[in-house]
Every structure is written in structure tokens, then in C-alpha cells.
Amino acid sequence: MAREVRGPAAAELEIDLGAIAANYGLLRERARPAATAAVVKADAYGLGLAPVARTLHAAGCRQFFVARLDEGVALRRLLAEAEIFVLDGVGRGEEETVFAHRLVPVLNHPGELELWSGYARRLARRLPAAIHLDTGMTRLGFSVAAATAVDVEALAPLELRLVMSHLACADEPDHPLNAAQLRRFLDAAARFPGIPRSLAASSGIFLGDAYRFDLCRPGVALYGVNPVPGRPNPVRPVVRLVAPVLQVHEVDAPGTVGYGATYPVRPGMRIATVPVGYADGILRSASNRATARVGGIEVPYAGRVSMDLIGLDVTALPASAVAPGTPVELLGGPDSVDRLAAQAGTIGYEVLTRLGHRFRRRYLASEEPA
Ligand SMILES: *Cc1c(COP(=O)(O)O)cnc(C)c1O
Numbered sequence: 001m002a003r004e005v006r007g008p009a010a011a012e013l014e015i016d017l018g019a020i021a022a023n024y025g026l027l028r029e030r031a032r033p034a035a036t037a038a039v040v041k042a043d044a045y046g047l048g049l050a051p052v053a054r055t056l057h058a059a060g061c062r063q064f065f066v067a068r069l070d071e072g073v074a075l076r077r078l079l080a081e082a083e084i085f086v087l088d089g090v091g092r093g094e095e096e097t098v099f100a101h102r103l104v105p106v107l108n109h110p111g112e113l114e115l116w117s118g119y120a121r122r123l124a125r126r127l128p129a130a131i132h133l134d135t136g137m138t139r140l141g142f143s144v145a146a147a148t149a150v151d152v153e154a155l156a157p158l159e160l161r162l163v164m165s166h167l168a169c170a171d172e173p174d175h176p177l178n179a180a181q182l183r184r185f186l187d188a189a190a191r192f193p194g195i196p197r198s199l200a201a202s203s204g205i206f207l208g209d210a211y212r213f214d215l216c217r218p219g220v221a222l223y224g225v226n227p228v229p230g231r232p233n234p235v236r237p238v239v240r241l242v243a244p245v246l247q248v249h250e251v252d253a254p255g256t257v258g259y260g261a262t263y264p265v266r267p268g269m270r271i272a273t274v275p276v277g278y279a280d281g282i283l284r285s286a287s288n289r290a291t292a293r294v295g296g297i298e299v300p301y302a303g304r305v306s307m308d309l310i311g312l313d314v315t316a317l318p319a320s321a322v323a324p325g326t327p328v329e330l331l332g333g334p335d336s337v338d339r340l341a342a343q344a345g346t347i348g349y350e351v352l353t354r355l356g357h358r359f360r361r362r363y364l365a366s367e368e369p370a
Contacts, residue, residue: 006324009275011243013359014332015047019236021059023222026235028060031205031216037063039201039219041071041087046281046353047223047239051363053078056222065217069094069103076101085130085162087140095119099127104161106130108140113154120157130162131192135184136177137168147188162215163192170203170211171229178207202227206234225348226338233335239352240332241359243274244325248314257311258303262288265302269315272299274328277308281354282330286344293329295321 028036038061044052053064053075063083066072072086083104089112090098090105098105099119107113107129120127131150134141142150165185169175182199189197196214202221204211206228221227224238249271257263257271265271272294278284287304292312302311310330314322331337337348344351 004323004325006244006246009244009246011241011274011276011280011359013355013361014240014242014364015051015361016236016238016240016364017051017055018364019224019238020047020052020222021055023224023235023238024056024059024061027202027205027216027218027221030234031200031212031218034200034212035063035215037061037065037085037198037215037217038222039065039217040075041065041067041219042353043071045219045223045349046355048361048363049074050078053082057082063215065219069097072103073097073101076103083161087132089132089140090116099123104128104130106132106140106162106164107142108132109142110146110150113150113158117154117157126157126159128161129158130164131160131195133163133165133185133188135165135181135188137166137181139166141165142188144184144188147191150191160192160195162198163189163195164198164215164217165189166201167199167204167207167211170201170207171227173207173228178211182210220349220352223352224337225352226335229338233338237332237334237336239337239355241276241330241355242327242332243276243330244327245272245322246275246309247273247324248322249273250319256303258287259306260304263303263311263313265313269313270317270319270322271302272312272314272322272326272328274310274312274330275308276310276330276359277306279307280356280358281351282310282340283344283346283351283354285346286340290340290343293332294326297321299328 038056043049065085067087072084085104087106089108132141133147169177198215200211200216202218205216221235226233251265251269254266284305290301291298299312299314302313337351341348341351
């Protein structure tokens with residue numbers, strides 16, 4: 001078997017657009033009667049803005065959120081009609097770009113409101129905007145005091161499309177900050193009567209009717225990560241990462257695997273090496289903790305994850321089952337992203353957004369009619 005030669009060593013990342021469309025449909029049902037936008041910041045959580053945004057649009061989504069202005073510009077080129085909110089808002093010198101691409105800046109503080117409303121006055125047009133209220137995250141948004149003090153004059157040239165806030169602990173339903181943020185949001189949003197309101201992202205949708213308001217803004221749950229940790233995952237898995245074995249070591253003397261010599265081996269053990277590493281987004285903190293699957297059997301990572309390679313202890317499999325070229329599933333099936341995240345000491349968001357660009361990416365077509 002040591003003499004067998006593999007085929008091409010291409011790891012492949014499979015992204016199931018049909019599952020993304022189905023997850024959008026499921027979240028939209030859960031959110032009703034609120035409308036459901038899609039958050040596609042950071043290249044749609046690393047999965048590819050163009051295919052993901054087109055899939056969501058075909059599934060009926062008409063409102064999108066991005067973080068950066070550049071992301072909004074890129075999305076406008078893909079979707080001529082959608083409403084696109086830019087969470088970072090608008091900075092000095094960016095007004096024209098925001099306007100030219102018909103983006104809706106999410107205004108995060110009084111200076112930004114002044115800037116955008118001054119620009120609207122100079123153009124002598126009403127420009128769209130959203131207002132972000134900080135109700136307890138201390139990240140972005142008007143403080144409740146600043147929202148209360150908003151100058152109605154400054155709002156006059158704007159068409160306010162949305163008043164929103166963001167929950168810090170929505171994935172912990174019993175956390176007291178959820179109710180506190182809800183209360184502050186209700187109080188502060190009352191300052192903007194008749195304007196649609198939005199509070200819930202993926203996990204917030206599952207906190208109950210009171211959190212859904214007019215628009216929900218899921219991101220990560222669209223991409224298969226469990227929005228209700230500790231309970232059964234309501235969404236379908238989206239990614240699958242498969243790499244072929246490069247080499248199998250039949251251990252014939254006591255030794256160790258990888259940098260730092262952290263995984264001891266003894267004669268009779270077999271170690272398979274796959275061409276995926278931390279440069280591809282498999283975090284080094286998963287070393288000696290995570291598992292992959294070969295032919296449906298779970299096999300542990302052996303030794304440190306290196307830049308380009310991971311060792312796997314395949315001793316539990318029959319020798320005939322693992323050879324150069326044998327496919328290894330590093331991600332795939334229900335909750336694999338959440339599982340790897342837990343093993344690496346992080347969250348599914350980080351696993352997804354770090355998935356690299358050395359893989360061949362294969363998109364499974366949407367089941368929804370385009
Ligand atoms: C990222 C983000 C979201 C989406 O959050 P998920 O937890 O991925 O659903 C929604 N709203 C804001 C303000 C965000 O920054």
C-alpha cells in the first residue's frame with residue numbers, strides 16, 4: 001500500500017446553495033409576521049457573496065445587510081433591486097459612493113447622522129437611512145441618551161427605513177441582558193414612531209415573538225450553524241470539506257507526530273496525512289482535539305495542525321480502508337461546523353469565515369427556481 005500513488009491532491013469545499021435557500025425559508029417561517037433579511041457580510045460568512053446572494057434573492061429575500069461599504073458596492077453589482085444596508089454606516093468622503101450605489105447607511109452616532117443629513121440637504125433629496133441604537137452591547141449605535149436627544153431637524157431630509165439594535169446574548173435565552181436590551185430598545189425606538197424596527201439576528205428569532213418586530217436579520221443560521229446551542233439544530237448543514245489522503249505511515253518504531261512532537265505513536269499504528277492546514281482555516285487550536293471522518297468512521301487529529309497538513313490517527317480502520325487518495329471528510333453532516341468550533345475553542349462563525357481559498361470550491365445548485 002505504501003507504494004500506491006494518489007491522484008491529484010485537491011481538497012474540495014462543497015457549499016450547498018439548496019440548503020442555504022431552505023434555511024432562509026425556514027427562518028422566514030419562524031420570523032413571521034416579521035420580514036426576513038439576510039446578512040451576507042464578510043463574503044457571506046466566507047462562503048462566496050455572489051452565489052450566496054443570488055441564491056437568497058431567488059429564494060425571495062429582498063433585504064440584505066453587509067458590514068463594509070465595499071461589500072455593499074459589490075452586492076449592488078449583483079442585485080440591482082435589493083435593499084442593501086451597510087452596518088458600518090457612512091464616513092466622510094464616502095457619501096457619494098453610498099448614494100451612487102443606492103445603499104442604506106446604518107447611522108451609528110450623531111456625527112454620522114449629521115454627515116448624511118447634511119449631504120442630503122446639499123443634494124436637495126431625501127436619502128434613505130437606518131438608525132442603530134446601542135441597547136447594551138457597547139459596540140455600534142446611538143446610546144439611548146443620544147437617541148433621545150436626536151434633533152428632528154437632522155432627520156427631516158432623511159427617509160428613515162429602519163430602527164435597529166443588536167443583542168449581545170441571544171444564544172443564551174436565559175441571560176438577563178436579553179430582556180434588558182428588549183426594554184431599552186422599546187423605549188428608545190419609541191422616539192421614532194412609525195418606523196419599522198429590527199432587533200433579532202439568527203438566535204434572536206428563537207427568543208420569542210417579542211423579539212421579532214418588523215424585520216429579522218439572520219446571518220450564521222443561513223449557513224448551517226446552530227442558532228440555539230444546546231438544543232437540536234433547526235437548520236440544514238451547508239458546508240462539506242473533503243481532502244484526499246496524501247500519505248499513510250505504517251508506524252514501525254515508537255515516535256511522535258508533527259511539530260512539537262505532541263502525539264506519541266507506537267508500532268502498529270497508522271497515521272494518514274491530508275493536505276489541509278491552518279492556512280486553510282482549520283485552526284491550530286484544533287490540534288489533538290478535533291476529529292475527521294474516513295468512510296463514516298471518526299478519526300482523531302494526531303499532532304499539531306501545521307500550515308498545510310494535518311495528521312490523522314487511522315489505526316482504528318482496517319489497513320485496506322486508508323490509502324493515498326482516500327477521501328477524508330473534515331467538515332460535513334449535521335453540526336460539523338459547530339463541533340469543530342467547540343473542539344478548537346471557538347464558534348462556528350470563526351470556522352466558516354476562516355475557510356481558505358486554496359480549496360476547489362464546488363457549489364451545489366439551489367433547489368429553488370431561479
Ligand atoms: C452580524 C450581524 C447580524 C447577523 O448575526 P448572526 O448571529 O450571524 O445571525 C445581524 N445584525 C448585526 C448588527 C450584525 O452585526
